[in-house]
Amino acid sequence: MVSSGGTPEGPFDIALVEGTITEAWQVYELKKIRERTKYLFAIGSCAINGGIPAIKSTQPELEVQKRVYADLSPIHSIRPDTIVSYVAVDGDIKGCPPGERDLIEALTSVLSGRKPDFLEYSVCIECKIKTNICVLVAHGMPCMGPVTNAGCGALCPTNNRPCYSCWGPMKQANASALAKLFESTGMTPEDIVRRFTLFGSVTTEFRKTAERYET
Amino acid sequence: MKLNIDYIARVEGEGSVKLEIEEGTLKDLKLNIWEPPRFFEGFLHKRRFDEVPDIVARICGICPVSHMTTAIRALEKAFGFVPSPEVVKIRKIMALSQIVASHLIHLYMLAFPDYHRLHSVTQMLPGFELEIRRLIKMKEVVNNVTALFGGRPLHPVAMVVGGFTQLPSRDMVGKVIKELESIKDDAVQTLRMVSNLPFPDLTNDSEYVGLHGPSGYAINEGIIVSNDGIKIEEDGYYSVFKEDEVSYSNAKRTHVKGRGSLMVGALARLNLKFEMLHPDAKKAAEEIGFTVPDHNPFHNNIAQAIEIVHGISECMELLDGLNLKDSNIPLKLREGEGIALTEAPRGLLCHHYVVNRKGIIERANIITPTAHNFMSLEENLRKLIQQYINEEKEEIVLKCEMLVRAYDPCFSCSVH
Numbered sequence: 001m002v003s004s005g006g007t008p009e010g011p012f013d014i015a016l017v018e019g020t021i022t023e024a025w026q027v028y029e030l031k032k033i034r035e036r037t038k039y040l041f042a043i044g045s046c047a048i049n050g051g052i053p054a055i056k057s058t059q060p061e062l063e064v065q066k067r068v069y070a071d072l073s074p075i076h077s078i079r080p081d082t083i084v085s086y087v088a089v090d091g092d093i094k095g096c097p098p099g100e101r102d103l104i105e106a107l108t109s110v111l112s113g114r115k116p117d118f119l120e121y122s123v124c125i126e127c128k129i130k131t132n133i134c135v136l137v138a139h140g141m142p143c144m145g146p147v148t149n150a151g152c153g154a155l156c157p158t159n160n161r162p163c164y165s166c167w168g169p170m171k172q173a174n175a176s177a178l179a180k181l182f183e184s185t186g187m188t189p190e191d192i193v194r195r196f197t198l199f200g201s202v203t204t205e206f207r208k209t210a211e212r213y214e215t
Numbered sequence: 216m217k218l219n220i221d222y223i224a225r226v227e228g229e230g231s232v233k234l235e236i237e238e239g240t241l242k243d244l245k246l247n248i249w250e251p252p253r254f255f256e257g258f259l260h261k262r263r264f265d266e267v268p269d270i271v272a273r274i275c276g277i278c279p280v281s282h283m284t285t286a287i288r289a290l291e292k293a294f295g296f297v298p299s300p301e302v303v304k305i306r307k308i309m310a311l312s313q314i315v316a317s318h319l320i321h322l323y324m325l326a327f328p329d330y331h332r333l334h335s336v337t338q339m340l341p342g343f344e345l346e347i348r349r350l351i352k353m354k355e356v357v358n359n360v361t362a363l364f365g366g367r368p369l370h371p372v373a374m375v376v377g378g379f380t381q382l383p384s385r386d387m388v389g390k391v392i393k394e395l396e397s398i399k400d401d402a403v404q405t406l407r408m409v410s411n412l413p414f415p416d417l418t419n420d421s422e423y424v425g426l427h428g429p430s431g432y433a434i435n436e437g438i439i440v441s442n443d444g445i446k447i448e449e450d451g452y453y454s455v456f457k458e459d460e461v462s463y464s465n466a467k468r469t470h471v472k473g474r475g476s477l478m479v480g481a482l483a484r485l486n487l488k489f490e491m492l493h494p495d496a497k498k499a500a501e502e503i504g505f506t507v508p509d510h511n512p513f514h515n516n517i518a519q520a521i522e523i524v525h526g527i528s529e530c531m532e533l534l535d536g537l538n539l540k541d542s543n544i545p546l547k548l549r550e551g552e553g554i555a556l557t558e559a560p561r562g563l564l565c566h567h568y569v570v571n572r573k574g575i576i577e578r579a580n581i582i583t584p585t586a587h588n589f590m591s592l593e594e595n596l597r598k599l600i601q602q603y604i605n606e607e608k609e610e611i612v613l614k615c616e617m618l619v620r621a622y623d624p625c626f627s628c629s630v631h
Contacts, residue, residue, distance in 0.1 A: 003224055003225070003334050003335030003336075003337070004224035004225060004328075004334045004335070004616070020253075022251045022252070022253065023251045026251070051273065052253075052255075052270055053253040053254075053273075055258040055262070055270070056253070056254050056257065056258045058258070059257075059258060059260070059261070063257075064254050064257035064258055064260075065254060065257060066257075067256060067260060068252065068256050068257045069252075069460060070460060071460055071462075074462060074463075074465070075252065075465070077251065077252060077254070096370060097276065097367075097369040097370060152367075155366050155367060155372050156366075156372050158381075159366045159372050159373040159380050159381040160373075160380040160381045161372065161375070161380045161381075164266075164269055166269070166370065191263070194262060194263060194266065198266060198269070198270070
């Protein structure tokens with residue numbers, strides 16, 4: 001919150017909602033914001049694919065909580081989830097941190113009264129645009145680029161490391177095919193699971209694939 | 216009279232102050248950091264070491280570099296790995312650029328509006344256009360420094376356990392040095408602006424704790440020192456400090472064993488190692504008449520502005536002398552344990568990991584600057600309210616919020 005005072009009750013023209021749902025009251029607040037807002041955009045990986053906090057969902061809730069607090073009586077955490085699983089949104093401004101291009105696109109689309117045109121292709125395309133050598137094919141790095149939504153400008157492969165999917169899964173990502181490719185390079189099931197549960201562990205795209213390799 | 220400041224605005228994360236005044240005396244005060252916990256220490260369990268920097272970066276959108284560097288150093292210690300001197304230098308450049316960026320946001324966007332009775336940075340226009348322009352110019356330049364080595368200013372990607380996956384060209388480094396040169400005067404202007412703000416009087420009794428090194432202004436490594444005589448290696452952290460759960464807060468609270476509250480951050484650092492500052496920063500501090508020790512917690516704002524001057528000048532020198540090689544040495548995994556402390560923008564940050572021989576995390580503990588400052592902030596809020604106890608309710612609330620903001624707390628970090 002960057003301002004003291006203000007109009008917390010709305011109504012609002014545009015709301016940008018960030019963060020993972022981790023406590024029940026947030027759902028109530030979120031629905032209230034939805035009701036009072038014309039255009040609601042989910043912003044950032046946490047809101048859209050659960051982000052890093054959703055890693056918690058891959059382990060038994062109580063065990064994770066016990067590792068942090070001895071007294072759990074004041075703690076009211078629930079299984080982390082995305083905001084898009086609770087309310088309808090007018091678009092996703094993806095990324096961690098969120099991408100500038102899609103943020104500007106969201107705001108200008110509302111101002112000019114048109115549908116926002118977000119990037120909906122994989123990081124691979126961005127590597128091709130940059131004429132990067134493929135780190136997956138050429139260097140055998142476990143790159144998540146083929147299943148990850150574009151927007152970062154293929155930052156990791158450009159910096160000589162494999163993409164770790166901080167933009168989250170792209171639409172219709174073929175995660176299981178990529179997992180099979182990882183498997184064929186000798187990656188352990190545990191490492192494959194970790195790859196698909198860093199970002200997007202609560203999304204259908206990545207969850208199903210991760211489950212296939214869980215032991 | 217019961218007061219509940221239930222949503223302190225213009226700080227990082229979510230917290231509230233509850234207090235009760237009866238017949239001119241403060242009966243009770245609680246800092247309730249109600250930011251929902253994310254359980255980083257819980258879910259780091261069974262993750263691989265090389266994922267840790269990218270995971271812990273997400274604890275904070277302001278100081279990801281601090282969390283990454285601290286985690287990387289703790290893990291490298293666990294593996295018995297020593298990074299190259301060039302890598303150590305680049306990590307310091309990253310840390311300094313992030314400290315400057317964080318202080319800029321805090322001073323201009325979070326703290327400054329209070330002193331002109333404004334609610335937010337947007338209300339600073341049109342009256343403070345010059346200041347806003349200066350902020351944007353400086354922020355962009357220091358972001359470029361972080362991005363030069365990290366790939367992007369937030370959640371940098373090239374910084375990994377072992378070093379950096381990629382280094383910039385000499386030309387790119389030269390360009391950034393020039394950009395930094397162009398904001399040196401803006402840093403001095405920032406300090407003048409901040410030093411002229413009408414800070415309330417308050418005297419802090421908490422112990423100042425920070426890192427100290429043999430040469431230079433210690434940021435990413437050093438021994439832990441205090442003005443009350445602490446002088447220990449970072450591995451001895453738990454022998455001196457203890458973290459406790461607090462029934463009314465999701466953040467834990469740290470104290471000095473057998474003593475009590477501690478204060479970390481820019482003011483603590485200056486009180487402990489003013490002499491180690493870059494000459495440019497010392498000169499700028501002298502110009503505004505700042506001397507140490509300074510016990511007014513509101514002056515943490517001034518200390519931050521002095522560190523902005525320091526950060527820019529030291530970054531330029533470090534950049535100038537870089538070799539740009541030996542950036543990433545392969546490391547051997549082994550079973551181990553590592554504790555590392557760094558100076559994050561808001562003060563002392565501790566990461567502690569236990570890893571198995573495959574590099575899988577068995578245990579993780581993270582203690583943030585705001586957990587270190589928690590008790591001191593509560594104590595000084597009590598003192599401050601006693602000073603203003605006969606004022607109107609609105610005035611008490613404003614003063615409380617101003618002090619909370621002066622500490623520049625990161626509630627999000629504290630409830631990682």
